[in-house]
Amino acid sequence: MTTGTHRTITVDLEDRSYDVTIGPGVRHLLPEAVARTGARRVVVVSARPPEWVPDPGVPSLFVPARDGEHDKTLATVERLCSRFAEFGLTRSDAVVSVGGGTTTDSVGLAAALFHRGVPVVHLPTSLLAQVDASVGGKTAVNLPEGKNLVGTYWQPSAVLCDTDYLSTLPERELIGGYGEIARCFFIGAGDLRGLPLHEQIAASVARKAQIVALDERDTGHRHLLNYGHTLGHALERATDFALSHGESVAIGTVFAGRLAGALGRIPASRVAEHLDVVRHFGLPTALPSEVDVDGLVALMALDKKATHGLTFVLDGPGGAELVPDVPRHVVAETLTAMDRAPRTSPTGERADHA
Incomplete structure (x- = not known):
């Protein structure tokens, strides 16, 4: 209304x-x-x-x-x-x-x-x-x-x-908030780029409300809301929260696109679209140079969704869905292939958002 x-x-x-x-x-x-x-x-x-x-x-x-x-x-x-x-x-x-x-x-x-x-x-x-x-x-x-x-x-x-x-x-905190808006593109909210901010908020909330109404307690459909969050949460922990939640989810969204591509779930053009959407909002897209791939994989194995091996919400032919038991070596190889950004300082400042 x-x-x-x-x-x-x-x-x-x-x-x-x-x-x-x-x-x-x-x-x-x-x-x-x-x-x-x-x-x-x-x-x-x-x-x-x-x-x-x-x-x-x-x-x-x-x-x-x-x-x-x-x-x-x-x-x-x-x-x-x-x-x-x-x-x-x-x-x-x-x-x-x-x-x-x-x-x-x-x-x-x-x-x-x-x-x-x-x-x-x-x-x-x-x-x-x-x-x-x-x-x-x-x-x-x-x-x-x-x-x-x-x-x-x-x-x-x-x-x-x-x-x-x-x-x-502050500008950085505002931009970080776009991390959740960017991931909405891939879970059914449509293309929110170019809309006034209040309309982006409303569209994001409306999509979340639809999903929560279908699955209040994360038994299935609500996992879609975790798009980009598996790596995102791991990055927050690995950087001792020098990366904010929104920034981490943005990088996690780019990674989710690359992982879906590596598993043959989406074509290269869709992988590139993940990068384009995140970049549009001025968000970081590269892993911090100081994080260790094996350490990130270990942190992702602690994710609440990981009841059947490494588990991610990934794009696919029918849209985003929960994908369990993703091979560890594919996850590690995809992380290794990602771009690296300058070291993150304790205050979260970085030289750029590569």
């Missing part, structure tokens, strides 16, 4: 259905979203300054947080749950998250676990979170052994994607 400058997309999950509202100023719909949960009080967990957070319309506690993979841990979830308990939060109350994808993940998991589940409303402030992380109900935190290894499914009550927040993002 489109109303003025706002677009509303429903994630249809029967009694757990909710709306994702996209557009400028939609953060000010927070009191309405909270009222629909029936909450008497809320805890607002925010990685953004208090003045960025609208009044939720009920008594509230503001808890500061930090975006970033290094804070996306069980220790963070425990601290949040302790603050909920100190405030006296009950199952008749709610939690509000304000921040990027790591914040929506951590806060969503805390909300899912506290009292075995309290309502949560997400106000994602990064492009990556608006396009992907805040929608679909996946909540998880990291372990030293890998990304998103501890989590559950807990659908939000509402998601408010205020595009005004995006004007506050």
Whole structure:
């Protein structure tokens, strides 16, 4: 549904259905979203300054947080749950998250676990979170052994994607968010290049909503959303998160095209299209020079999808699908053949995006 400058997309999950509202100023719909949960009080967990957070319309506690993979841990979830308990939060109350994808993940998991589940409303402030992380109900935190290894499914009550927040993002963080948009090209969202940003967000969310409605708990079809993510998650770990999630998924998308080509699933022209789409958004396409191929393969073997050997979501004659038991040597050879970029610094800065 489109109303003025706002677009509303429903994630249809029967009694757990909710709306994702996209557009400028939609953060000010927070009191309405909270009222629909029936909450008497809320805890607002925010990685953004208090003045960025609208009044939720009920008594509230503001808890500061930090975006970033290094804070996306069980220790963070425990601290949040302790603050909920100190405030006296009950199952008749709610939690509000304000921040990027790591914040929506951590806060969503805390909300899912506290009292075995309290309502949560997400106000994602990064492009990556608006396009992907805040929608679909996946909540998880990291372990030293890998990304998103501890989590559950807990659908939000509402998601408010205020595009005004995006004007506050550093350029690199904004570009990184396009990593999730770029991969949507290969999972059925169509060609989003050239569309206004709010339409790219809406189209990406609409495609995710369709997939989640078909497969809420990753039993099959939802694996499509992991396009580019198997290598992407491994790159995040291998660079100690110097590469952002979006940048890593972008490189993973290029790799997915090359691997599909190496397996004879797609022609050379389609392989090249992966590179063209990712480059269009100004995203990196080459492996960092410092990462080790064997190390990446070992990290990919820890991926949640890898129940039958190395497993990837790959393009093919009928579109993207889950491909299990991909030969290890083909994966290693494809990685070895990829271009290399200059070394990634601890702050994530690179000399170029080859």
